Amino acid sequence: AQKVTQAQTEISVVEKEDVTLDCVYETRDTTYYLFWYKQPPSGELVFLIRRNSFDEQNEISGRYSWNFQKSTSSFNFTITASQVVDSAVYFCALSEADAGGTSYGKLTFGQGTILTVHP
């Protein structure tokens, strides 16, 4: 069965600090997709990034970067120079797929990390 673990329940930083959110996953499939979502107080889950299991290339998008390492089953998320607007709950999620890469359509979420950025 698939499982996603976000060991950090809450993180508190001061604005402009860098912060890394950890995500470790378990799956028996060789093909799968990993996601990060942001949930601000308004409630909507905002999609941030998707990675498939065959693409270990790290990605940077503005102040956000992601480090995917299959050897350690980790998909960590770093925010550089954090801002107050980054305060939210961040979820890592996993979707298993068949050998052809077709997702089964079920998303398993980690427990989430509450990030608070203080001015």
Added chain:
Amino acid sequence: DTEVTQTPKHLVMGMTNKKSLKCEQHMGHRAMYWYKQKAKKPPELMFVYSYEKLSINESVPSRFSPECPNSSLLNLHLHALQPEDSALYLCASSPRTGGQGSPLHFGNGTRLTVT
């Protein structure tokens, strides 16, 4: 602005009431989802519709009844709920349930309180 619209934003209902949650998307997506999220917990999948047909029911109690009248609309009918059903109910859509791991697009949710 979210492309998945949920109404109402807030709902308070008694245990004997019947109410419905509504979700609408106009992105041409053919898969729609209901998730339930309790406070300080991750979303939990309830139902998945694929091409207007129910494809996944995660053993949800029958007091929750989903309906997909067309490809743009998803309803969740509520009847005889319990206080422990109070939660944020999130609707989501994606191009289809299979595919190459397309991300889900979520609505803002309906915050339900059962008294």
